[in-house]
Amino acid sequence: MFKNEEMEINMGPQHPSTHGVLRLKLKLDGEVVKHCRPVIGYLHRGVEKICENQTFFQGQVWTDRMDYTSAVANNLGWAEAVEKLFGISVPRRAKYIRTMLNEFNRVASHLVWLGTHAMDIGALTVFLYTFREREDILDIFEAFCGARLTTTAFRIGGLREDLPPGIEKQIRAFLAKFLDCLNEYETLLTENRIWKKRTIGTGLLNSADAIAMGVTGPVLRAAGVPFDVRKAFPYASYAEMDFEVPTRTEGDNYARYLVRLAEMRQSHRIIQQCLDGLPEGPVMAKIPRILRSEVNEVYHPTEAPKGELGYYLVGEKGSLNPYRFHVRGPGFINLQALPMMVKGGLVADCIATIGTLDVVLGEIDR
Amino acid sequence: MATDKDPIQEDRYVYDLKAAPNRQVTLPKTVPLPGLKTYLEEQAAAAAAEEAKWQKALADFETAKAKAEAEGKDAPKKPVRPVPKPDTNDLKFPAPAAATDPDLLHLQEVLGAKVEEIFQQAGELTCQVAKEAILEVLTLCRDDAALGYEMLADETATHYPAAKDFAFSVVYHLTSIRRSKRLRLRILVPEGFEPETAVPVYPTANWLEREIWDMLGIRFRNHPDMTRILCPEDWEAHALRKEYPTRGLGQRDIDFRQDRSGVLMRMAMEKAGNMGINLAPPRAE
Numbered sequence: 001m002f003k004n005e006e007m008e009i010n011m012g013p014q015h016p017s018t019h020g021v022l023r024l025k026l027k028l029d030g031e032v033v034k035h036c037r038p039v040i041g042y043l044h045r046g047v048e049k050i051c052e053n054q055t056f057f058q059g060q061v062w063t064d065r066m067d068y069t070s071a072v073a074n075n076l077g078w079a080e081a082v083e084k085l086f087g088i089s090v091p092r093r094a095k096y097i098r099t100m101l102n103e104f105n106r107v108a109s110h111l112v113w114l115g116t117h118a119m120d121i122g123a124l125t126v127f128l129y130t131f132r133e134r135e136d137i138l139d140i141f142e143a144f145c146g147a148r149l150t151t152t153a154f155r156i157g158g159l160r161e162d163l164p165p166g167i168e169k170q171i172r173a174f175l176a177k178f179l180d181c182l183n184e185y186e187t188l189l190t191e192n193r194i195w196k197k198r199t200i201g202t203g204l205l206n207s208a209d210a211i212a213m214g215v216t217g218p219v220l221r222a223a224g225v226p227f228d229v230r231k232a233f234p235y236a237s238y239a240e241m242d243f244e245v246p247t248r249t250e251g252d253n254y255a256r257y258l259v260r261l262a263e264m265r266q267s268h269r270i271i272q273q274c275l276d277g278l279p280e281g282p283v284m285a286k287i288p289r290i291l292r293s294e295v296n297e298v299y300h301p302t303e304a305p306k307g308e309l310g311y312y313l314v315g316e317k318g319s320l321n322p323y324r325f326h327v328r329g330p331g332f333i334n335l336q337a338l339p340m341m342v343k344g345g346l347v348a349d350c351i352a353t354i355g356t357l358d359v360v361l362g363e364i365d366r
Numbered sequence: 367m368a369t370d371k372d373p374i375q376e377d378r379y380v381y382d383l384k385a386a387p388n389r390q391v392t393l394p395k396t397v398p399l400p401g402l403k404t405y406l407e408e409q410a411a412a413a414a415a416e417e418a419k420w421q422k423a424l425a426d427f428e429t430a431k432a433k434a435e436a437e438g439k440d441a442p443k444k445p446v447r448p449v450p451k452p453d454t455n456d457l458k459f460p461a462p463a464a465a466t467d468p469d470l471l472h473l474q475e476v477l478g479a480k481v482e483e484i485f486q487q488a489g490e491l492t493c494q495v496a497k498e499a500i501l502e503v504l505t506l507c508r509d510d511a512a513l514g515y516e517m518l519a520d521e522t523a524t525h526y527p528a529a530k531d532f533a534f535s536v537v538y539h540l541t542s543i544r545r546s547k548r549l550r551l552r553i554l555v556p557e558g559f560e561p562e563t564a565v566p567v568y569p570t571a572n573w574l575e576r577e578i579w580d581m582l583g584i585r586f587r588n589h590p591d592m593t594r595i596l597c598p599e600d601w602e603a604h605a606l607r608k609e610y611p612t613r614g615l616g617q618r619d620i621d622f623r624q625d626r627s628g629v630l631m632r633m634a635m636e637k638a639g640n641m642g643i644n645l646a647p648p649r650a651e
Contacts, residue, residue: 041596087458214570232546285456294459295398316398323398328520336573
C-alpha cells in the first residue's frame with residue numbers, strides 16, 4: 001500500500017524561490033534530499049561572445065546585465081581589467097569614488113538578498129524594510145549616473161563626471177540612519193526562534209570542502225576562511241581603507257546570514273572613510289579615444305557582493321575589441337557546491353541554502 | 367519599401383552555416399598568444415625593419431645627391447631620422463618581462479624540461495607547461511609546501527585558428543589563500559587532443575571544464591561528467607570558437623515590422639514545426 005521508492009522531482013526553473021531560472025533535479029526519499037543536480041543555462045545570452053565582437057568601451061554595458069543586483073561591482077571589475085590590460089593609471093579621486101559606489105552596491109545587493117531570502121523562509125516583513133533602504137541607495141546611483149540598476153557607472157580610465165552637487169548630503173543622510181536600520185532588521189531575525197530553527201545547522205559546508213570547491217565570498221568566510229579579495233589582492237582604493245573581514249566558523253545558513261550583516265556594517269565604515277578622505281583632483285585619466293590593444297592577457301579578480309568576480313581578457317595587437325573575454329562568476333562556482341550542501345537535508349532546507357548562496361542566474365548563465 | 371527579393375518566396379530560415387554566406391565570419395589572422403619569447407622576437411623584428419627603412423632612406427639620399435651633383439643641381443635635403451612622439455597619455459603598456467618571482471623559478475627548477483616558458487606581465491605570473499604534464503603540475507602546485515595554491519579560481523580556454531601547431535590555449539588561474547598569491551598555468555592543445563582533467567586535484571574544475579567543452583569543444587580525459595552545461599545537450603556547434611558567427615544558427619531572419627498580415631510568422635511557425643520545435647500555443651486536450 002505504501003510506496004517507499006525514491007522520487008525524482010524538478011525544482012524550478014519556474015520556482016519562485018530559485019531566484020530566476022535555476023532548475024534542480026532532486027532525488028527524494030520522503031522529504032530527505034538524496035541527490036541534487038543543478039541544471040543551468042536557461043538565461044544564457046552569450047555575453048562573452050558578444051563582448052568579443054564589441055569594443056572595450058561597448059563591452060561594459062553587458063557587464064551590467066550579468067549580475068543585475070550588483071551592476072556597479074561588475075562595472076568596476078570590467079573597467080579595472082581593461083585598465084590593467086592597457087596599463088592605464090587612474091586618478092586617486094576616481095578610485096575613491098569607485099570604491100564608495102562599489103560599497104553602496106554591496107549593501108544594495110545584500111539588502112536584496114536579505115529581503116528575498118527572508119521571504120523564501122517565510123518572514124515577509126523584512127522584505128519591505130530592506131527595499132526601503134535599497135531605494136535610497138538606488139536614488140544615490142540615479143543622482144550619480146542617471147540609472148538605477150543597469151548603471152554603467154564608470155568609464156575606462158576613471159569616471160565620466162565628478163560627483164554631482166548635493167550628493168554628499170544625500171549620502172550622509174543615508175549613513176546617519178543606516179546602522180539603526182540594520183539593528184531594526186536584526187530585531188526581526190537574529191534572535192527569532194523560527195529563523196534560527198530554519199537556518200542553524202542547515203546547508204553545512206566546512207572550510208576544506210569550500211576551498212576545494214573554489215567557493216568564495218561570504219559563503220567561504222562563513223566557513224571560517226578569512227579570504228577577501230579586497231584584503232588579499234587590493235584593488236581600487238581598498239589598500240587605503242581600514243576595515244575588517246567578518247568571519248564565522250559554523251559554515252551553516254545562519255553563519256552566512258551573520259557574515260553578510262557584519263559585512264554591511266563594514267561597508268558603512270568604508271563609505272564613511274571614502275567620503276571623509278575624498279581627495280581633490282581630476283576624475284579621468286588621459287587616454288586615447290580609440291584604444292588599440294597589444295598582445296597581453298590579464299585576469300583581474302574583484303570582490304563582488306557574491307564572491308570573487310574575475311575577468312579574463314586577452315588582447316590582440318591593433319584590435320579594438322578583446323580577443324577573448326571570460327567571466328569567472330562567483331555564483332557559477334558557488335552553485336557547484338550546492339549538491340554537497342543540501343545532500344541529506346530536507347527539501348525545505350534546500351530553499352534556505354539556495355537563499356544564502358545568493359545566486360543570481362543572470363551571472364551564472366551569462 | 368521595395369526589395370529586389372520576395373521574402374516569402376525566398377528561404378529565409380537558415381540553420382546551416384554553409385548555406386549562409388553572409389554570415390561567414392572573418393577569422394583572425396594573428397595568434398595573440400602572450401609570451402616573452404614572441405614579444406622579444408617581434409620587438410627585434412620591428413627594430414630591424416625600422417633600421418632597414420632608415421638605411422634605405424640614407425642610401426636613396428646618397429644616390430639622389432650623386433645624381434644632383436652630376437646634373438649640377440642643388441643637393442637634396444639630408445633626411446632626418448624620425449623621433450617617435452612622446453606619449454602624453456596615462457597609458458603604459460605592461461610589456462612581458464623575464465621571470466624573477468621565486469614561485470616561477472621554483473617550478474622551473476622542479477619540473478625542468480616540462481616547463482615551456484615562464485614570464486611575468488602586468489604583475490601576473492604565467493607558466494606554460496607541456497600539455498601531457500598538466501595533472502602532475504597541478505598536483506605539485508597544490509601540494510608543494512613552497513607553492514601551496516589551494517584554490518583553482520578559474521579555468522578557461524582560447525581558440526587560436528591561425529596558429530599552426532596548436533588550436534587552443536587552456537589556462538588555469540590558481541590562488542594561494544595563505545600566501546595571497548596568484549599563478550597562471552597554460553597549456554597549448556591541438557585540435558582533438560584531450561587534456562587530463564583537473565577534477566581529482568581541484569573539484570572546482572568540474573563545471574569549468576564542462577563549460578570549456580560546451581563553448582570551445584575541448585574534451586577532458588577522465589572527467590566524471592563531460593556534458594554540456596550552458597547550451598542544450600543537442601546543440602551542435604561550440605559558440606566561443608572563432609568560426610562561430612554572432613548571427614545565424616536558428617536565428618529568424620524575418621523583419622516582423624513588415625509582417626502585418628502575419629504570413630511570415632505563420633511560415634516561420636510551420637518551418638519550426640518541421641524542425642521539431644513547437645512555437646504554436648498549446649491547445650487544450
